Amino acid sequence: MFKKPLCSDFLATMLILTCVGAGSMALLSTPNLIHAEETKSLYDRLGGIDPITAVVDEFANRLVADQTVGGRFASADAKRFKMLNTELVCQSTGGP
Secondary structure (H helix, E strand, C coil): CCCCCCCCHHHHHHHHHHHHHHHHHHHHHCHHHHHHHHCCCHHHHHCCHHHHHHHHHHHHHHHHHCCCCHHHHCCCCHHHHHHHHHHHHHHHCCCC
């Protein structure tokens, strides 16, 4: 009746933390812009959809290649998986 989710809560959390970490590193590398950056959403601080898409693509590729969990994604539609997770991260970080 119900399909298994494409991504466990743990993996979704790891993806979001990866994006948050990337945003934090961007802030640390530009200390003079910290006050200006604080007014922007995390989505904007991460650079918008293009960098988020790149992180999600890399994450999905590593997930599929992983010997432990990769088998669960063998029949998944990779393009749809990447699109949905990109939308998830964009929305979760204050983007469109």
